[in-house]
Amino acid sequence: MTSSNGRAPPAALTDFLTLDSTSMPSQPHMTGFLPRAIGLIALTNLLALSGCGSSDVARLEDYLEELEFDRPLESVKEIKVNSYRVPCAARRQDAAGGDVEPLWVQMKFDLYVIAEEKDEKSVLAGIERHRGMLDDTVHTVCRQSSIDHLLDARWSAIETRLLDAIRPLLGEQRVRQITFSSSMSWEPI
Numbered sequence: 163m164t165s166s167n168g169r170a171p172p173a174a175l176t177d178f179l180t181l182d183s184t185s186m187p188s189q190p191h192m193t194g195f196l197p198r199a200i201g202l203i204a205l206t207n208l209l210a211l212s213g214c215g216s217s218d219v220a221r222l223e224d225y226l227e228e229l230e231f232d233r234p235l236e237s238v239k240e241i242k243v244n245s246y247r248v249p250c251a252a253r254r255q256d257a258a259g260g261d262v263e264p265l266w267v268q269m270k271f272d273l274y275v276i277a278e279e280k281d282e283k284s285v286l287a288g289i290e291r292h293r294g295m296l297d298d299t300v301h302t303v304c305r306q307s308s309i310d311h312l313l314d315a316r317w318s319a320i321e322t323r324l325l326d327a328i329r330p331l332l333g334e335q336r337v338r339q340i341t342f343s344s345s346m347s348w349e350p351i
Contacts, residue, residue, distance in 0.1 A: 238338065239282050243273040243289055243296060243328075249351060250305040252312055267312065268351045269304050272343035275328070281336040288332040299327045312348050 251264035277285045289296065303323045311319045321340060329337045 237279055238276050239279055240274045240276055240341065241282060241285050241289070243275055243340075244293075244300075245272045246270070246297075246300055246304070248301050248304040250307065252348075253308040255308075265309055266351050267348045269307075269312070269346075269348045271346035273300065273324070274341045274343070275332060275337050276339040276341060277332075277336050278338070281333070285332050285336050288336075292331045295331055296328065299331070300324065303327055317342060317346065 246269065248269045250267060250269060252267050253264050254262050256262050275285055275289075303320065306323075307320055311317065321342070325337070325340050328340060
């Protein structure tokens with residue numbers, strides 16, 4: 163009998179599980195089913211715990227490096243892309259998941275790109291060079307938003323979609339993140 167990681171359970175536990183009622187003490191409550199049930203529970207717990215000692219433990223340092231926190235925050239700049247007022251028909255669904263008439267809203271926000279100081283001039287030049295495409299991209303992403311996206315206080319789905327759309331225009335490696343002004347809002351129109 164081996165566990166999922168190839169280790170065998172301790173011999174005492176294996177011996178305990180193979181006991182039958184003739185080798186048990188003469189106590190009436192300890193014969194037959196009860197000792198095997200207790201043994202099975204103990205074996206299950208042992209096997210569950212034996213898989214927890216993995217050598218592939220994720221370290222916090224690795225996780226932070228993956229998130230690009232290895233550079234100090236002082237070395238980044240928030241670069242304003244533009245101020246936006248985007249009218250859109252936010253998609254809605256009823257409780258059954260069927261589409262209902264969209265809610266016409268106006269989204270208002272200032273969009274900022276976060277880039278390293280050394281990339282600031284390149285990003286500013288890209289913003290000016292691609293102004294029309296950037297504005298069109300922002301309007302397209304906003305107009306494809308649903309009411310659920312707008313109800314999220316941080317607009318995280320919209321932010322992710324905008325970041326994916328803006329990075330190719332301004333430089334994949336230059337744009338670290340995007341952010342909205344603190345006054346981002348939407349209102350029915």
